[in-house]
Amino acid sequence: MRKLSFFLVLLFSVTSLAYAQWEFFEHRYKYKLSDVLEADRFIKKDLYWEGYRNGKIVGYVFLSKQLTADLVGYSGKHMETLVGMDTDGRITGVKVIYHSEPIVLIGLKEDNYKRFIKQYSGKSIKSPLKIGKDIAMDAITGATVTAVVQNAIITGSARKIASKVGILEAQGARKKRGLSTRYVPMTWKELLREGAVKNLRITNSDLGLKGDDIYLDLYFGLAVSPSIGRNVLGEKAYSDLMGRMKEGESAIFVFGRGKGSFKGSGYARGGIFDRFNIEQNNKVFVFKDKDYRIMTEIAAEGSPDIKEGGIFIVRGKEFDPASAFRFTLTLPVRIGAKKIFRSFTVEYVLPERFLERR
């Protein structure tokens, strides 16, 4: 948010010449609500519009800025998106009304962006849409940050509205459970067996490549539980992490072995990790370099050597460490001259023993 306000200050204050420079990267489009939902009447509600056809409700229209403004793209700015959804949770249309993603730098045009957006129509958001699985990146190959964030904006906004209007079961109302504050020394094997650390093993054949060699052996888990975090990260890194987080924030750790990489290199340019995100209660969390601290080894006894690793802080107060979340990894694969994307999702449920007693 602070970042966003900086940009606003900047936009209004620069001289006209510099402003023109910024405008070069900016694209703002006019819109009508009926661009994304066929309806003859729209009724304004708190965060959305109800769309009616012949007096009968046919769906909802909403602006992402009111729902997922904290998701920002490569440019550091939110891509304002107008989304239409029918009463069954199917996307009826999407229109990006403002963005300043510098896709021109990688030889893309606005048309490519529009083609990418088009594929959302007809897709159901009852389960989160995944890049590389439900949504192809072909149209904007190379703009991975833009694609990942844009997908999180559309999916996240739609699922928020869907749970508000009863298409999805609202899950936020449950009373939050705390984590157990008890620390029990555990070995790597025990942590895996308990499900405190989840393993995702991707072979070449999973990616459509030849052979059954392991391409990426990935481990992740909730870092803030003392019995998990202290054992996995070590005393020092764990207490550093706990000291660094703000009220309500949480953190996960991710480690990788093998040829593939969960970090990729996109974050070097855009500051956003474009290969993985987590999702909980219809909200998608992406990670930025600000949220990340490198880890080069696992402290737990009996743990393997790793190739790369990190601690990632989940910002804001919306993530509940005691509730289940989904970890999604999207890997680019080069098959011949073609680059495609494959997505993998693993659910993480914090085992009962790491939760506060009921």
Place this chain on the structure above:
Amino acid sequence: MSEESRSDKKGFKRRDFLKIATVGVATGTGLFISKETILATSKDRKRKGHQSNEVKPGELDAYYGFWSGGHSGEVRIIGVPSMREIKRIPVFNMDVATGWGITNESKKLLKGRYTGDTHHVHGSYKNGTYDGRYLFVNDKLNNRVARIRIDYMEVDAIVEIPNVQGTHGIFPQRYPKTEWLVANSEFQVPVPNDETNAGAFGKPKEYYGLHTIIDTERMSIVCQVMVDENMDLAATDYKGKYSMTTSYNTEKGVTISEMLSADYDYMLIFNWSRIREALRKGKYKWISGVKVIDGRKGRSDIVLRIPVPKNPHGVNISPDGKYAICSGKVSPTCTVVDLDLVDKAFEGRIKPEECIVAQPEIGLGPLHTTFDGRGNAYTSVFIDSTNVKWNIQKAIEAEKKGPEEKKKKEYIIDVLDVHYQVGHIMASMAETKEADGKWLVSLNKFSKDRFLNAGPYKVENDQLVDISGRKLRLVHDSPAYAEPHDCIIVRRDIIEPRVKDRYNMFEHPLAVVKSGIERQGKKVTIRMTSNAPVYGIQEARVKKGDRITLIVTNHDEISDLSHGVAISNYNINFVIAPFQTRSVTFTADNPGVFWVYCTNFCHALHLEMRMRIIVEP
């Protein structure tokens, strides 16, 4: 950290191996030693050595090394054990790459002096180990001490020391935490050394050395203790009671032969509670704006003088805090002083020389000593070109047993040839109570034939030595451009959490949030933001003769996204890291169109990131 846990995972316990090794030595039988050798080689083969110094792509070093830069005037950060140079921190020099010495902020600290000679870098302490807040470094050339903030790895304060020349050894207080830092003057001079004291210029007997105490929070001088002796290296104890130094010119000589004339010089110990008392009681004179306490022999009880053989060099304290070890330089010995006896000597209950508990013979030209935390000392031996590993307790026992026992030199454990002529020597965490005995760096003054021949002026050779086993194992040669003297090797977990990726923008009072140009008479202030790949202003029109101040703030938040600001033909360039603000002031004396461009690669449109300053005639 990583090395040990990694190797331990594979089932090898280094400590176990050491136990066996020690038994072998203690019994001294051939059988034991050969067993140990067999064991070592079989384990070695399995594990490819005691510990690996290889840091693969994507891996990080286990230690931050902070190196002085000698007459380059800078400080360097070197990863240990990879020995990769990670960064240079400009301190007393001008750095045209980052704009240190060019920006108004750095000029304010440097005050027009761009030469420096850094010898010793030390970290701030808490309870006898590094707290990761600051580094301190001396300038022997212009008599300054600089403080480096570890969070930004940037100098934030420089204090100038009056009344002295040759500001050589410095050392921060180790216990309970760093509040004071001592700095020694190696060249005796008249005090004060100005026109008011011209009568002393031709009288070397009226030249003095000063032990300066600096308040490390305020970076101001607390006081100076004036002595007849010169002082080079410095150390503080682990109890917050003393600081100490060696003097090679107790003779007050001004030529080499005069400086070498006496057979004994001194190790000097300064008593901090007595210094505090003198300050409380007002027992000082104000000279050049500083409180100067008279510490000369016979005139005060603040300084203890322990006679040590001719022209000693270097004083280092063992990590258990028990011993101060002086190296002989001209004498082939090291002098071991028991710090528990020093109070008695200050009270006059024993003679100063009775604090010496051992004087083992080490080799020709011992200079500096470092430690492994397992009771062993490692001394750099300049003339022999060796690192000598010796056991402190064994040296003390041999001293007790008498000259015959001493002659056997059983306290010497291993001798390693280094290439060539070592100066300082430093082991990992060795200047703290957490000395871990993993790595040692031998800072050799000559490289001769160890690197591709790059002309008559050759680099130094910093050699990495594995000290985790019983024997020293040379593992890496690393060229060093002029001219590191000393270093410290600090565990990564102490430093890493402290280091930031971006500045706190509003720590700088002039941080720009609104670009614009403001004129007051002939003074023009250009305030400019920068966001890849655009400066906040595209064109600034000024008049010939205007005094321009350009202030630029980097608004890019992404880590590592720094910008440069170079003004064509105006001899100006500087870098701004994420959220950093820097400013320059110059006179627009040449009319014309001058492109300002980004010098630090920032973006795919980096080349397009530019603006114009138009200087109208």
